Amino acid sequence: MDAPHVPHAPHEDNSFHHHHSHGPQSAHPGHHHLLTVEDLSISFRAYKPDEGFFEASQAETPVIHGLSLSVHEGEILAVVGASGSGKTLLADAILGLFEPNATVHGRIWFDGQPQTAETLAQLRGSRIAFVPQSVESLDPLMRVGAQVEGQARSRAQRQERCERRRQLFARYGLDEGVARLYPHQLSGGMARRILLCCALMARPQLVVADEPTPGLDLPLALKAMEDFRALANQGTGVLLITHDIELALKVADRVAVFKDGTVVEETSVESFANPQLLRHPFTRALWHALPEHDFAAAEGEDHLWR
Incomplete structure (x- = not known):
């Protein structure tokens, strides 16, 4: 997955280039995106189920095709x-995680460098x-403080990581005593924050969060979104993968609409103020289906949900 770096010229808010429009927060330090995914396609090889056990041949099943987005x-x-x-396959691709039977095509750049x-x-x-989808990613047999701190190569590094963990706990309202708890002793909201602390230990430039709010009630889900908003405000890029468009519109700067294995539109949140600003029929159908618009698909677009 490589290609020459393409620098980006300055742009106005909501201008359109490289498959997407921009929002007020969009900027290109170093004249490039923090993350760029172009023309990503992923398929899986599997034996055909309708053929005999010994004669079965393999076929490619496409799951993602021609997907492009930028953060x-x-x-x-x-x-x-x-x-x-x-x-979730998009998250796996950005993290360099591929199943043995996967075929992957496309180009990914991070901080201007091909990957x-x-x-x-x-x-x-x-x-x-990475902030995973499930709190079951936490080791049930290890205290959460040790999980956040991770392994240290020296006494000095151990002290440094312990202090970093304390700072993160303080930032996200976790009492110091939480460090000695096991995952089963945490509430859902606490476990989500532990996962976030794990992700932030190394001060990343990009956080990929895969469905970080399932199982949380609305106040806790909103608090989790506020945590990601605070990260972005400090300069971190956040790729938030979610099925909850209402929640996404409350916190995101831009939205990439995913349908049938690809991104059909990538636009600023401000574009959702008016369906005429949305380019793709499916995105407009999403707009009309929001509660404040009476869940009503636009005329001629109801078939998009079938």
């Missing part, structure tokens, strides 16, 4: 789409952090 430094890009539509699966794996856990 700017200091902004939240929300990738919204139905659950089970393949959005491969190997270089993305090197960035994972340092410059690119």
Whole structure:
């Protein structure tokens, strides 16, 4: 996955280039996006189920095709789409995680540099952090403080990581005594914040959050979104993968609309103020289906939900 770096010229708010329009927070330090994904396609090889056990041949099943998006430094890009539509595969690709039977095509740049699966794996856990979908990602047999701090190579590094963990706990309202708890002793909101602390230990440039609010009631979900907003305001790029478009519109700067294995539109949140500002029929259908618009699909667009 590589290609020559293409510098970006200055732009006005809501200007359109590289498959997307911009919001007030969009900026190109160093004349490039923090993250760029172009023409990403992922398919999986599997045996055909309708053939005999010994004669079965393999076929490629496409899941993601022709997907392009970008994340700017200091902004939240929300990738919204139905659950089970393949959005998590996008996160895996950015993190350099590929199944053995996957075929991947496309180009990914991070901070202006072309990437491969190997270089993305090197960035994972340092410059690119991941907030997983499930709190079950936490080790049930390890105290959460130790999980956040991770391994240290020296006494000095251990002290440094302990102090960093204390700072993160203080930032996210976690009492110092929480460090000695096990995951099963945490509330849902506390566990989500522990996952966020794990991701932020290395001060990443980009945070990829995959459905970070399932199982949380609305106040806790909004608080989690506020945490991501605070990160972006400090200069971190955030890729927020979610099926909850209402929540995304409250916190994101831009939205990438995911449908049938690709991004059909990438636009600023401000564009959702008026359906005439939205380019794709499916995005306009999403707008009409929001509660404040009476869940009514626009005339001629109701078929898009079938």
